[in-house]
Amino acid sequence: MIYKKLTYFDLDKIAQSGQCFRLWQEGAGHFVVIAYNRVLHIENLENDIWAFSCAEDDFLQIWQNYFDLPTDYAQIESRISLEDTFLREAAAYSRGIRILHQDPWEMLITFLISQNNNIPRIRRSIELLCERYGGKIRDGEQEYFAFPRPEDLEQVTLDQLGMCNLGYRAKYIQHAVQSALSGIFDGEKLSRLGDKELKGTLLSLYGVGPKVADCIMLYGFHRLNAFPVDVWIKRVGSQVYNGNIPAQKDSDFAGVYQQYLFYFARKDVLNTGKYIGADRN
DNA sequence: CTCCAGGGGCGTA
């Protein structure tokens, strides 16, 4: 068990921020996350004191980085222009959200599934994939499932993928498996590319367009300047920024600001569980 | 460039 005092760290918000789908709350102040073939319990003991159910080694090598603890989010928030009152309000409302360092392969599959989809269904699809094709992880009495590797999905047919609630996205997953097995999509290799080259490679993958590519850049490769434009950001652009997408999109921390805008724009959904005020563009 | 199908679950009329 590792104990840490952390500021700008709100797991409830991170769990609802739409960047990860295998992090959930299990009780008051108790969260569980599955990542990198591990299960981690995180508990909020008091105020800013958190307990992580892992050894020092794992904390230093995996989780410290996973939760992006070295990054100074107070400084990122302080960089917001004084004139951008909407983003300042969004940032204050979203304070505690961090951009997680997640596995590139998992992000490729996750955000292929996310396209034109709703978050509860995205979660279900991912859990079905993991239960059927991921390796087992023991955690005391409980048994969990890791995210399937490309090799785990190599023999899976289009029909079997369809049974994971993927809909028309099944064919994209099948192509992604081939891209990984053939070496076109190699997280380790791609992480050494510059932003432009990385995005170009991602866009060449079947089913990956600008929005999904930016999500993979931001959540899988921690390119904090990537700015995914989804329906919520478009909505903010048309309703708040006079038809333009938010001005902060060119910032070094555009991706962080995108998370703030996304979380803030969705606050009514998060509070009521319903989509309200929805409109196209 | 525009238009539209792709699954499926949930909300509203």
Add this chain to the structure above:
DNA sequence: TACGCCCATGGA
């Protein structure tokens, strides 16, 4: 019961 919508994209 029908229809709109959802962290979009490829193809016509």
